Amino acid sequence: MRPTGSKAELEARRRRAVAMLQEGLGVCEVARRVGVWPGSVTRWNQAYQGAGEEGLKAKRHPGRKARLSDEDRQRLGDLLLQGPLAHGYK
Numbered sequence: 001m002r003p004t005g006s007k008a009e010l011e012a013r014r015r016r017a018v019a020m021l022q023e024g025l026g027v028c029e030v031a032r033r034v035g036v037w038p039g040s041v042t043r044w045n046q047a048y049q050g051a052g053e054e055g056l057k058a059k060r061h062p063g064r065k066a067r068l069s070d071e072d073r074q075r076l077g078d079l080l081l082q083g084p085l086a087h088g089y090k
Contacts, residue, residue, distance in 0.1 A: 003036075007058045014044045014056040021045055 003010060013034055020030045021041070031038040047055030068076065079087070 011056055011058055014048075015053070017041050017044055018048045018056065 005013070013036075017030050017034045017036075020033065021027070025033075027038045027041050027045075031041045034041070044056060049055075066073075084090075
């Protein structure tokens with residue numbers, strides 16, 4: 001489940017957590033202050049160690065592939081705009 005907050009807010013939280021770790025705070029203390037699980041702090045720190053600031057950026061979650069083509073979506077939109085009467089509904 002995605003945490004609440006904008007992309008920028010979530011990235012800022014990750015940077016704050018890594019900064020606290022660099023100041024010498026422990027993983028559990030950082031997690032408590034930031035409001036996340038210790039495993040998240042550890043994962044963020046590993047990402048930072050491996051890729052620097054780039055490792056803390058939000059990643060795209062593409063989700064399920066669309067079942068309708070762009071052409072089908074346009075056609076559906078046009079049909080919906082015609083309304084129910086145009087298609088035999090009362």
